[in-house]
Amino acid sequence: MNYFKRPVIPCLILFIAGATLVSELDGTAVLLGALPATLVAVGTSALRKDATPVFLLFFGALGGVQMATLKHEKQHAADILYTIGPPVSCSVQGRVVASDVESDMGRFRFVLANVELMTDRGQFAWPGRLLVTFRSQGTDSSSAPPIVGEWVSAKGTQELPSGFQNFYGPNFREALSRKRIYAVLRVSGTEDLQAIQPQLTVIPALYSTLRDVRLAISRSLMELLPEREGRLATSLLFNDRRVLRDEEIRVLRDSGTFHIFAVSGLHVGILAMILLVLGRVAGLRWRAAWTLVAGIVWLYVAMIGFPPPAWRAA
Template structure:
């Protein structure tokens, strides 16, 4: 048993512990028994490696269960929660720690509380809350605010728990339309520096809006900036029903496309592969900063970084272990992601799909010619691999199946690199010279107009999508069948190689 396999089993044990604890309240007695059994096997079977590893896995499983329970207990018993539904409005000093989420009629501010003011006395307090207020005046990342209002517990809407949804972001309570007075951020602070980066993003957004009109402008802003605020509900539904909503979320596919384009470009202009690798990682980090550290993009960047690292050291075959290790690290930092963050589930499954099915789809799509720069076959193989692995989770959470998704993805996904490159070029130029940016926006406008026409046409088909719900048992059955299917295909692939 190799060291990398042992690490894999330990990571899976930790993830399993968090999974069990997120579904069941595990008694302390059982956790203690797992720990004692693990110590017993580890101490008395030191020379029998499989049993030793099994014992350590039991200990790690117990730690996974404990990690979730302790984090949940700390969340539920946070001091700030004592002021939910308080008898009178409370006063707090807080800082905006996330780019404001601007909606059509209001704005959501994620703020970190610094002090609670009671009888003009400041009491140090920690915790994050979500504040819903009017769109104006405008607020920015890093703003320091004095807020007067009533804290509320996030509600439950039928099967959807808003409290669980916000828990993954560490948000303890919500507040609706409080009184807000603003204080300037301290100059030179990290928030002021990051605010300048977000200011640059706003300039890119303005350049897009000046050169294009909706829905082209709103779709492009989502594709290159991760900004979905201006996509109308009508277009969100169209993207969902045609299986193209993933285009508007900066995800693994976007990051991989960017890394591929950057790597190819840097190598083409004379950089060594090692130099191109480090420069690409640096550019991707700056890009993630610019789009506001969106969780989906951060996860995608981590996965892409692992994939690039595997390529660099020549160990692509071990990439699935690296991804599981990364997933375990993310869950160690925030165990609520596994149950409450659909984005985490989709990101993880999408990457696993690419790892296990990418080569299979490449073989099925061998009729597509290989291209040095665009590599259409790779893009389609990656898209279909990810979609197969994420399909059950999408149906379980959103209750529909897009029947036209394979065809719409074939018609549109190959154009995504061109949309991204042309969009970045004209928006960057448009910051400094609006007229030239407008002239350079024509290729992006043409591609986006084609995209919207395709979406409109397929959306109008009566069989575009089916609405139905599935239980978690069907999700489990699907993944068991999929696992068997992948195993059989991989075995067949291995025997073909041996026969050769």
């Protein structure tokens, strides 16, 4: 049992196993299997006076609860879609949690959470997230998608994502559902997008504050640095290639250095090291400095929308 004193891998395995069982089996089968597993884990822990089996069982149950929540959310979304009957014209409002840094043939995308959906059939609290796409022909900041943490309202046509069409084709509907995205809102242009200021609860208010801090830092960089250097610094710090001009993007791509402007674990590590050095210079002890750095790094990653490389590094 010495191996299980730090059961990182066993906990991960039990978490995945619990999520898989709940995903593949119905509720009755899961309960029938969970009851004897609980009795065995509790009995083993009592006989050996070791809490490891119960600890592992907890992570299995945690994975099962997580998957059950996602299944319920997906079913709720399916019920709403059945009620409104997509494709349907509607208006939505919500908080931006992810946004494109550059266009795909003139089309931008961003993801909304905390979505309120308004249709002719009524108003619904949309479960999960909603993917919004719109086409933009402009190159100014008003033509770019909103940034993470911003609240927007949009009008367009809500549709189902493309499903499985042939053996060699992708199933975008299933891929998006794994990201808790169950529908797509197609907006004709930026004229149907509008920034709003709703009444916020604690968590959305935190994201809104982070967005304000990001905008303030971006403005400061633009004002304190020369124009070109300010754009480069803003893009590098906030993973935002929208502030770069077409000529600068072309030069970076031709030189093979464009990947530097995609926030990765290297950027997070450099930022953490700079903050740690500044903390030590300011007289903080190692533990206090590391704690402060960890908090700032997590806020920074939340500010830029939790891109996977930065999230893993944090």
